[in-house]
Amino acid sequence: MITVLFFARYKEELQTDKLQLDWQEGWQSLEDVRAHLIQRGTPWTTLEDPSLMCARNQEMCSLDTAVRAGDEVAFFPMVTGG
Amino acid sequence: MITVLFFARYKEELQTDKLQLDWQEGWQSLEDVRAHLIQRGTPWTTLEDPSLMCARNQEMCSLDTAVRAGDEVAFFPMVTGG
Amino acid sequence: MITVQVQEAPFDPGQLTNSVHAGNQAIGAVVCFTGYVRDFNLQHSVQGLFLEHFPGMTEKSLERIAEEASQRWPLLAVHILHRVGQLEPGEPIVFVAAASAHREEAFNACAFIMDYLKTRAPFWKKEQTSTGSRWVEGRPSDQQAAARWADDAESS
């Protein structure tokens, strides 16, 4: 099981801020989790956003960062604070 | 006639903050006024300071700036505000 | 030495500015940045701004940015405060202060923190305009501003 969080525009478009996903054999990186969601089709294809950012266990990371069962993963648009 | 002002360390070393000098034939630049003072000998040789800065009519300038009768000239050490 | 705050409540930039020195007579330079909500942005008249964030990660990311600044420059104080929730035009939204013995370090650290905050802290702005709400898009210029510090990493 992993937890996936969404923020801002993604949260609105996906109409959810949190998913619990069963762990899939073969998942190695956040990119695999993203691909798994995108293949669900609309509206999940919004995650194809080339500006997509992500975090693993509340640390910003890249899509090729390793993921493990039990992780909390977050996908979000480019940040715009400040 | 020109007025010459001194500040900070120069003022202390020369024991004066202001001179009125008769205009000398041949003066062209602030450098000429400085040389005139330096030739008086000690303590005026303090104006040989390579970091010396100067102003003409309250505008910072270089030693080769032209000077005219009636000007107010100032010589001072490198500024240290802020 | 490092203070990080994320809050819904308004804050007073002047009060924070004065609190940075706090009687530490080794401090010679304090540089403060205050960001305000503008009433106009990219051809839109802005009536309000909603700041979403990622609770928990937000604080951690700001602390990490402050620590990275402290490793790069000899800082004597760092203060970061960012508001979240609903804001009105004219309100302060973010405050960053860096204190050091000399001004160069304080200027660099304050600019560095803002550049990193803009690109690495999980905040998202939604603007309310006369024609509806819209999420503010990330600016490539912010990415470029942050990237210049990577080049400096060795020389700083």
Next chain:
Amino acid sequence: MITVQVQEAPFDPGQLTNSVHAGNQAIGAVVCFTGYVRDFNLQHSVQGLFLEHFPGMTEKSLERIAEEASQRWPLLAVHILHRVGQLEPGEPIVFVAAASAHREEAFNACAFIMDYLKTRAPFWKKEQTSTGSRWVEGRPSDQQAAARWADDAESS
């Protein structure tokens, strides 16, 4: 838009910081620099500081520096305040604020004004230490800091 003050009286950096925005909702970024008297400088314990200046020329040179900054960057407010006379360690000595729509301009303008003030405004510091008084010497690093803006003149 440009405010220049030279005064013996103490000032409140926080109050000045807040006064820069002054309800101008076009301002997105305010960068403030406050310089404080340190209790230690170049191996000397500092007990006090006397600031001599060139009345008349001082104000003019600060106004000129503020105007030059306003020509280089699209500023919405500039405030420079410099104290003169006798100061104690821990006291604010100089305040420079620059406000703009975006942070880059405000950071650059504030740093530029400080670099120019350090090298072109007629102030001289005399430190009182346990071993007597001494005039502070100009620092080559300040000359270098000011020189970098000459290189930028075309691209800014």
